[in-house]
Amino acid sequence: MKGLIGKKLGMTSVYDENGVAVPVTVIEAGPCVVTQLKDSEKDGYKAVQLGYGDQKEQRMTKPALGHLKKAGEAVKSVLREFRIEDADVNVGDEVTAAAFEGVNYVDIVATGKGxxxxxxxxxxxxxxxxxxxxxxxxxxxxxxxxxxxxxxxxxxxxxxxxxxDKRVTTQNLKIIQVRSEENLILVKGSVPGATGGIVTIKEALKKK
Incomplete structure (x- = not known):
């Protein structure tokens, strides 16, 4: 699947194969845990729900805790859904930055600076x-x-x-590097939001 929740760590620059400095945004992509699978018969559509970021139980509502405990997962602070036709994951599986190896362009959704x-x-x-x-x-x-x-x-x-302070989507950002062992994705250019903000990373819809 080609979707992850992450955190914007900041901007820097790296050198490409031609020795040219490329400005990049560093994103901590995952690790995310599959907390729910939705199907068209029961929910009306197919999707995968991911959880990101550990949270203390006393800071969560009882409905949210019941939802996560029902899935048998640790408490996660951020939940996001990703529409997908054929899910190749199960509840409890961990999704890392390695899912974006071989992907050239991504769309990133975040809350812009107020x-x-x-x-x-x-x-x-x-x-x-x-x-x-x-x-x-x-x-x-x-x-x-x-x-x-x-x-x-x-x-x-x-x-x-x-x-x-509104939801912003930046499309067709080029992936420069995927450092799966560190769960880092480096994308060319800027990403909406402040440093430390939560971002949603998806495979580019309009550009393959």
């Missing part, structure tokens, strides 16, 4: 107003509606507001 309440210049890249000749609105929004008609602001108008 930027707080921001204006339109930073949030959407607005140009702002003039800085001279009486301009007093250098980083302001400008006109957002009309007085007579429709006399309101349309829904979806780009305005100041909360920026970041």
């Amino acid at each position: 930027r707080g309440y921001q204006g339109v210049v930073k949030r959407y890249g607005f140009g702002g107003g003039r800085a001279s000749h009486g301009g007093g609105w250098v980083r302001r929004t400008g006109s957002i509606g009309m007085c007579e008609f429709p006399a309101r602001v349309f829904k979806g108008k780009k305005m100041p507001g909360q920026m970041g």
Whole structure:
């Protein structure tokens, strides 16, 4: 199966076979434990549920503890599902970074960094107003509606507001190295989220 839960460790650079420095993000991929298998007859779809990261029992809810104990597994802090047609694993199996050996591109899902309440210049890249000749609105929004008609602001108008802290998917990231003995995957470029954040790694959907 081609799916794992991991942790973003940070960025560095490695040299390729031509001696060129390549910027990479280091991800601790697994080890993950199969906690549940879902089938189309009982659940309506086929999927594999993985657990990652040990957790103390007193920090878990009773339903979550019952679910994990039913699978006979240790307490895991993060659970994720991966849609798959033919599961070649069983409940209790361990999945490591070795599952991505031979895979060239991956899609990574994570929660982006929160930027707080921001204006339109930073949030959407607005140009702002003039800085001279009486301009007093250098980083302001400008006109957002009309007085007579429709006399309101349309829904979806780009305005100041909360920026970041949302689920972000980065597609088609190239795998530079898979260090299965250390459970590390090095992907080219940046990955959403802060250092230490949980990421979901999947085989690229649009690029093989």
